Amino acid sequence: MKEGPDIARIGTLIGDPARANMLTALMGGQALTATELAQAAGVTLQTASSHLSKLEDGGLVHQRKQGRHRYFALADAATGALLEAIMGFAASRGHLRHRPGPKDPALRKARVCYDHLAGDYGVRMLDSLIRSGAIADTGGELIVTETGREGLHGIGVDLDALTASRRPLCKSCLDWSERRSHLAGTLGKALLSRFLSEGWARRSDNSRAIHFTQTGERQFLALFPLE
Structure with missing residues (x-):
């Protein structure tokens, strides 16, 4: 061997x-x-x-x-990232299990990936943060910029507390449904927790889907715009 x-x-x-x-x-x-x-x-x-x-x-x-x-x-979070990556690889090769029903579009729109937001909204959030200059993508490594620190502080995210953790602050996680990256790490976790605590969204009782309220969706799209 x-x-x-x-x-x-x-x-x-x-x-x-x-x-x-x-x-x-x-x-x-x-x-x-x-x-x-x-x-x-x-x-x-x-x-x-x-x-x-x-x-x-x-x-x-x-x-x-x-x-x-x-x-x-x-x-741990690494296990969640591994599973999400395998799901993305399987989807890209056409290995899908079809379960028709309303859960499928809801899961693709927004869902929990271990402890952070995934799906279309998760990818949108990371894309918006990068385009606005809040996060810099330096060859695969994500770094919060000074502009990002100010903006995140303005919505109640305590970056000093997050950086005290042994987990990475920002990390990209391959999204199985979008086949692009969404935001993981302690920042990804903190942002999802913020959406839930503010009442913008709620978790589904019987799936990984995250359901945004009408007000929460407007707030989310305004906070993370894309051209």
Whole structure:
């Protein structure tokens, strides 16, 4: 066996249909019970527990106990970015699962990607920030400019607190539906949290979709304009 990272193990863990469904369910950034993940995967609770044990051993999920319940979540933001990138790659090669219904356009418009905004609105937000000069794209690395710091401070984003985190402030994440980048990192998380706390948008109860109110949509489009 050749030396180096064992991508075969990661591929095997993600490649199982039941485990792939569980990981997709966790892309919303919320912690779920084994029972909820069993329902998402369409397997028994015993089978789900076996899959979750393998995912935990592989470093893709982690669990925490609260009372008598165990909750599972993606291990970290890097795991979410990996899954989103694989989704984008699969979509670009025509490997799609078609589930007709109103959720599809809603997910493509705006959705949660682990802890930040994705979909058409997520891509629009990053494009607008770059075009306005708030964020500079220096060959793949995203940097908040002085203009950006002033503008973000004006809408209540505390950049000093965000930069204290060990996570990157700005990071591009390949969007599976748009096949372009949206904004991740602590700034992406803070902006989505801001939209939700201001009442501009709300999370769907049964999917990753983010639904903007009429007022919230007007505010969002005004804040992140595109020519």
